Amino acid sequence: MSTESLRIAVVGAGIMGADHIKRITNTISGARVVAVVEPDAARAAAAAASAPGSVARRSIEESLAEDALDAVIIATPGPFHESVLLPALEAGISILCEKPLTPDSEAALRVIEAEQRGDKPRIQVGFMRRFDPEYVELRRLVESGEAGQLLALHCAHRNASTPPGYVESMLITDSVVHEIDIVPWIAGEPIAAVEVKKTKRNSLAPAGLHEPQLVLLETVSGVLADVEINVNAQFGYQVTTDAVFERGMAAIGRTSGITRWENGRLTVAEHMTYTTRFEEAYDREVQRWVNASRRGEIDGPSAWDGYRAAVVCEAALEAQATGRRVDVSYADMPAFYAG
Amino acid sequence: MSTESLRIAVVGAGIMGADHIKRITNTISGARVVAVVEPDAARAAAAAASAPGSVARRSIEESLAEDALDAVIIATPGPFHESVLLPALEAGISILCEKPLTPDSEAALRVIEAEQRGDKPRIQVGFMRRFDPEYVELRRLVESGEAGQLLALHCAHRNASTPPGYVESMLITDSVVHEIDIVPWIAGEPIAAVEVKKTKRNSLAPAGLHEPQLVLLETVSGVLADVEINVNAQFGYQVTTDAVFERGMAAIGRTSGITRWENGRLTVAEHMTYTTRFEEAYDREVQRWVNASRRGEIDGPSAWDGYRAAVVCEAALEAQATGRRVDVSYADMPAFYAG
Amino acid sequence: MSTESLRIAVVGAGIMGADHIKRITNTISGARVVAVVEPDAARAAAAAASAPGSVARRSIEESLAEDALDAVIIATPGPFHESVLLPALEAGISILCEKPLTPDSEAALRVIEAEQRGDKPRIQVGFMRRFDPEYVELRRLVESGEAGQLLALHCAHRNASTPPGYVESMLITDSVVHEIDIVPWIAGEPIAAVEVKKTKRNSLAPAGLHEPQLVLLETVSGVLADVEINVNAQFGYQVTTDAVFERGMAAIGRTSGITRWENGRLTVAEHMTYTTRFEEAYDREVQRWVNASRRGEIDGPSAWDGYRAAVVCEAALEAQATGRRVDVSYADMPAFYAG
Amino acid sequence: MSTESLRIAVVGAGIMGADHIKRITNTISGARVVAVVEPDAARAAAAAASAPGSVARRSIEESLAEDALDAVIIATPGPFHESVLLPALEAGISILCEKPLTPDSEAALRVIEAEQRGDKPRIQVGFMRRFDPEYVELRRLVESGEAGQLLALHCAHRNASTPPGYVESMLITDSVVHEIDIVPWIAGEPIAAVEVKKTKRNSLAPAGLHEPQLVLLETVSGVLADVEINVNAQFGYQVTTDAVFERGMAAIGRTSGITRWENGRLTVAEHMTYTTRFEEAYDREVQRWVNASRRGEIDGPSAWDGYRAAVVCEAALEAQATGRRVDVSYADMPAFYAG
Structure with missing residues (x-):
């Protein structure tokens, strides 16, 4: 590993981007922010000021042209990911892309195609739960076979309340997407079908939002995961898996x-937001990504994982809209992602 | 209340009957066993010997004719309940009938018809969870409205292993029947639909038994209860509700x-059987039934509750066999049971 | 065992006496209250009215003369115990005497002398913790040797607040007296020395009461038990042992x-009083005493245990007053109590 | 803050030193190891090889002469601390000195005198518990006054087993020294007296070691802390405070x-060593020290805290040897440390 720090551009200076800038600057070993890419000039300047030695840029293209970048962290909303991913892949730098990889599976396939023009995977997707110590221990327990085979999972995903503009599809695309990534990771095999049930409506949810919902994810060997998604739970933020x-x-x-x-x-105090609940997971995710990037590798969920999550989200949205069980099928995985 | 002890015949001297005889004799205040009704003469004699002052009888008819009975506890297998219930109702004595009231809803309706020939309900059904202190507290929390309306329940019902002869339908009729009683009791309203999902099969279950299963019970206002029924869980006996x-x-x-x-x-030690897990519930159930019987009343689930459980079990068996969501409908409740 | 109920006089109709009357009447199998002995006529009548078939009496002598008694429960304040114990021993009936046996060790020795005029122990002292399921399990763990030898105990004894008239010596005689009984019972050997330390004073304690205190009890083999006695803990009632x-x-x-x-x-709710915390212990204590009484035996702490507790209390009061470590020595145990 | 990394010499390449080298290299932001000071040449070379860009040195003097140092971490045994502290103070660099500051209070006073020749405190002592999130929360609870005044502490400090050569005095100087630092930090005031009691001896402890022991620490306002020190607890490593x-x-x-x-x-798994139990505390301690060092400050326990701990250890050793309560008195704190 080089003794030089990894030089990173952070794209997007909203809550998540600002958080990553702070993390790289204060917590992570072996990396520094050299550019903040953000179209809002005031926000860009403020963010750059918080990272000594960094500059504000208007676009990823400008940063790639002006700055000596080793890597990029993409923290913009999902619809803007593809337009950063493609030039970053072209430039051959390391990428940490916040979830989702792309809003739909078609775009994900375009990204995957572009990535395969390089020599090896460069994109790591920000499903940070894979770095939470307890999830890691659960995964190891499954792999060990010590308790026999995994049969079922009971998951709960509870937020205190929803921000303005939160609509029903976001239960899947913003929230359950984490279980859509983590359930197959724990089970060691892909999701084969999905179904969505509604519980009694919480009258404290915003008008038009019927939740909690119960999402059933079934893996190819039959492991059944039920996920309570409950985003106006009031009492706190809680993510549990049995x-x-x-x-x-x-x-x-x-x-x-x-x-x-x-x-x-x-x-005992309960968490109120994901930032404290998964603080350690975010730190570990980024530190391991930095360490891997300095070796020219990734060390976490790949673009292929991002593609699969997009496919399951599409099926889950159909299941949510129709009330029916929806089968899931994927493109064949390229050997490129087999490592 | 009379200062005289309640004179009880216990019908059936198997595990459950013997347990009730011991409980009445050693733990319960204000009651004593005067007869043990059991066709197996040796078993009857042994059981009667454990209750000082009691005699062995071949049939409920013999006991009703020979003994001065105030009450009967029915602890035979379900298919034999009706033939004890009808003469006991005829005799006008108090009845504690172990679950299920009857194996099917048709027989339950016959019992209900017979009971209504009396002046008030005499039959209490042995759904003992309603006397478990934590279930009672949960019910109170729902009634209080303190945490808002109840939206969903997550239930788990786990046995260490199954006895010989256990078949798939018994997941419903022997095990989930407890949740079929307790879910509407907690929610304060009847079950309207039921659906059954299978998880990955536990290879430690007996041949031919595909379990665990996930039973979804939906109440009339939409409260959704998912019940993991898992009867070869190996590690212990566990009944939980979130x-x-x-x-x-x-x-x-x-x-x-x-x-x-x-x-x-x-x-921390886990329970291994229902006898320790619900020991306190059984004691409270029987003590309260004894106290109510001495006042000529019941103080727990009625024959009507037993009928409704039979109806839901029939729907659940259909759901289990077909994989489909099955709606549940009941006969109109007679005013006799409104109290 | 006789099929007849044990006929009990309850002496003292204060809170504890009323509680025992209710327990015998509603919860305990095989016993009934036939007399309530209480000098306050109105209180006696009210208490007797709560136990169908019982009468009010002015004195134990009157009850012994008028009622056919099998047993007596003594629930008066400690200074009045001796004057009930002696005639009850004389009458040869079974005795459950609330703690303390007597206020001092000299009186305890007089009681012990009187008891030995009978053929076997008749007095059981109401140290109910020995019937608490967790204490029983802890005792078994010590006896089993499974975790090696017991080395030390950390005890906490916390009350929400003190009643009017509570003075410093009562920390020992009313409260720590329970640990003074239970520590040697757990350890399987007597206390050899005692010392008392003061913590910072709780300003919410009544004027003149400097507490919490830390009482150190040392057994003959060197097991060291520290007991936090804290009787204005505000948050609840809590008794723990590590x-x-x-x-x-x-x-x-x-x-x-x-x-x-x-x-x-x-x-999670905490207990607020000993009545709920030790409800099960009281029920088990009394049921087992009733069962033993019907066999003419005791089944719990004896008068000798009561004597030893009185000796340690005297040493603890000296330790509290002087700040010094005080050695404890006992009279030789009569063979009468060896059983 | 400078954008340059803090250049650190690590003195001592034993377990603790190697751990710090790894932490600085892989986990800490804004610092790097430039020299490893260790008389054992092979061990020095191995340690330096694990930190890219660092060199091995024989002495602190050699490193100060040859390397451009901003800071030093001292991880040698306590008796060797003074001979590194004095030249490092002379050189005006930042210092993180593992506990204890020095083995005795006299040496600590010499170090304090030397430090005051500089313009401000440069030494931070490695009492890492102050950085454990739960200890921090407990300290805040005391400061807030939310639960009233602190009255007492019950501490337990348990190690699975002792390394060869562990003798009785090390119970104080190696183990309880942590409580000797943290108790006054939590209470917000110094320790005024100390006393040591022995429990029954653990037969699994090495010959000659009579433990567990109970150490009583009393603060100036009367807060009483009892500390169970138990270093052959077998089951795991556990540090708790009530x-x-x-x-x-x-x-x-x-x-x-x-x-x-x-x-x-x-x-639930228990920790087996302090390295996992306090991993987060060590990381936070070092990161905050690095951040403070880059501002020319310290951000944790000072040399004065180290001196006070040495004074209390001396009193505790006397208490341990004599069985008596020993009063503690300190030199007056120089204004230099008042900040």
Whole structure:
């Protein structure tokens, strides 16, 4: 590994982009932000000021032309990913692309095609749960076979409340997309079918949003994952998974930390947002991506994983709209992604 | 209330009957076993010997003729319940009938018709979970409205292993029947539809038994309960319910008790059978039934609850066989049961 | 065992006495209250009215003369115990005496002398913790040697607040007296020395009461138990014990029950009084005493245990007053109590 | 803050030194190891090889002469600290000195004197618990006054087993020294007295070592902390603190993480060493020290904290040897450390 720091352009200076800039600057070893790419000039300047030695740029093309870049982190909304991915692939630099890779599977296939013009995968997709220590331990438990085969998963994905503009399809594309990535990763095999059920509507959800919903994901060997998606849960932010094995069970994501007794109750604080719940996962994800990038590799979900998530999301949206069970099928995986 | 003890015949001297005889004799206040009704003479004699002052009888008719009975506990297999219920109703004594009331809804309606010839309900059905302290607390939380409306339930029902002769339909009629009773009791409204999904098969289950299964119960207002029924879970016996409300959640049935640290792990013992898990519920159920019987009343699930459970079981068996969502409809409830 | 109920006089109709009357009447199998002994006529009449078939009496002598008694439960304040114990022993009936046996060790020795005039122990002392399921499990763990030898205990004894008239000595005689009984019971050997330390004073304690305090109890083989006595803890009632073994640890008394998530926190209700915390222990204690009484035996702490607790309390009061470590020595145990 | 990395010499390439080299190289942002100082040439070379761009040096003097150093991490055994601290102070570079600052308070005073010849504190002492998130939260709870005043602490410090050569005094100087630092930090005031009690001896401890022990630390306002030091606990590594407040309690250090059910038990893995238990604390400590060093400051326990810990250790050793309560008194704190 070179002793030089990885020189990174961060594209998008919204909440997620600003968070990545802060992380690279203060927490991550072996990397530094050299450019902030953001069309909003004021926001770009503010973000660049928070990363000593970085400059503000209007476009990825400008940054690629002016800055000596080793890598890029893409933190814009999904519809804008493709237009950054393609020139970055062309330039041969390392890429960490926030989820989703692209909003639909067709665009994902175009990105995959472009990536294969290079010598090896350059794109890592930001499904950060794969770096959460408890998810990692659960994956290892499945792989070990120690508790027998995995049979079923019970997942819950709860947000305190939704931002303005949140609509029903976003239950799938913004929220359940994480389970759509992590369920096959835990199970070690792809999703084969999806179905969506509605529970009684939470009257505290915004008008027009009927939720919670129960999303059923079925893998090719029959592992059944039920996912409660519940984005106006009020009490806090909570992501849990219970795994049922042939000879036992495992549960992750439970509340922990300082325990207090007061007013007749034991209490433990619950997370309120994903930023604290997955803080360690984000740090590990980025540190490992930086380390891998310095070796010219990726070390996490690939563009192919991004494509598969896009396919399942499309099926889940159909299932949500129709109430029917929808089968999922994928293009054949290129050998390029087999490593 | 009379100062005299309630004089009880226990019908059936198998595991459950013997357990009730022991409970009445050693634990319950204000009741005693005066007769053990059991066709197997040796078993009857042994059981009667364990209850000082009781006699062995061949049939309920013999006991009704020879003994001064105030009440009967029916602990025979379900198919034999009706032939004890009808003469006991005729005799006007109090009845505690183990679940199920009858194996099918048609027989249940015959029992209900017979019961209505009396002046008030005499039959209490042995759905003991309604007496478990945590279930009671969960029901109160729903009634209070404190956490908003109930939206969904996640239930798990796990047995370590199945006895010989256990077949797929028994997942519904022997096991999920408890959730079929308790879900509408918690929700405060009947079940309207049922659907059954299969997870990956546990290879440790007996040949021919494809389980775990996921049973979806939907109440009339849309509360969705998913029930994992898993009867070869190996690790222990576990019955849990998580309730999702508009503003919070509640979970019951978690492992508790002495915590030990040994060999690098914190450990807490799990129950291995329903007898320890629901010991307190059984004691409370029988004590409250005894107390109510001495006042000529019941104090728990009625024959009408038993009928409704039979109807839902029939729908669930159809759902299990067909893979389809099955709607549930009931006869009109007689005013007799409105109290 | 006789099929007849045990006929009990309850002496003292205060909170504890009323609670025992209710327990015998509604919960306990094989016993009934036939007399309530209480000098306050109105209170006696009210208590007797709650136990169908019982009468009110002015004194134990009157009850012994007028009622056919098999047993007596003594629930008066400690200073009045001796004057009930002696005639009850004289009458040869079974006795359940609430703790303490007597307020001082001298009186305890007089009671012991009187008891030995009978053919076997008749007095059981109401140290109910020995019947708490978790304490029982901890005792078994010590006896099994499974985790190696017991080395140390950390105990906490917390009350929400103190009633009027509570003074510093009562920290020992009313509260720590439970640990003074249970520590040697768990350890399987007597206490050899005691010392008392003060923590920072809780400003919410009544004027003149400096607490919490830390009481150190040392057994003959060197097991060191530290007891936090904290009787104005505000948040609830909590009794916990952590046991340190050579190869592991065990903890009892932790909060359990329905778990709720609300307003950013997981919460579990804590007990507020000993009546709910030890409800099951009281029920088991009394049921087992009733069962033993019907066989003419005791089945719990004896008068000798009551004497030893009185001796340790005296040493602890000296330790509290002087700040010094005080050695404890006992009279030789009569063979009468060896059983 | 400069955009240049902090150039660090690590002194001592044993376990702790190697760990710091790895941390600086792979985890910490804004710092790099430029020299490894270690008299054992082979070990020095191996350590330097693990940090790209670093060289091996025989002495701190050699490194100060040859390398452009901004800072030094001292990870040698305590007796060797002073001979590195003095030239490093002379050179005016930033210092992170592993605990203890020095083995005795006299040496600590010499270091403090030397440090005051500079313009501001340069030495940070490696009491890493102050950076553990739960300890930080407990400190905040004390400061907030939300639960009333702190009254008492119950601490446990358990190691699985001891390395060869571990003797009784090390219970204080190697282990309880952490509580000697953290108790006054939590309480917000110094320790005024110390006393040591022995529990029953663990027969699994090495010959000559009588432990566990119970160390009582008393702060100036009377907060009483009892510390179970138990270094052959076998089952795992565990550091817990329970804090008793006027209106409630708080507990930290409880086992958390993936929960498994297997063979009739719920289980959660316990830590086995301090490296995993305090991994996050070490990372935060070093990152904050690096950040502060780049501003020419410290951000953690000072040399004065190191001196005070040395004074209390001396008192605790006397208490351990004599069995007596020993009062603690300190030199007056120079204004230099008041910041």
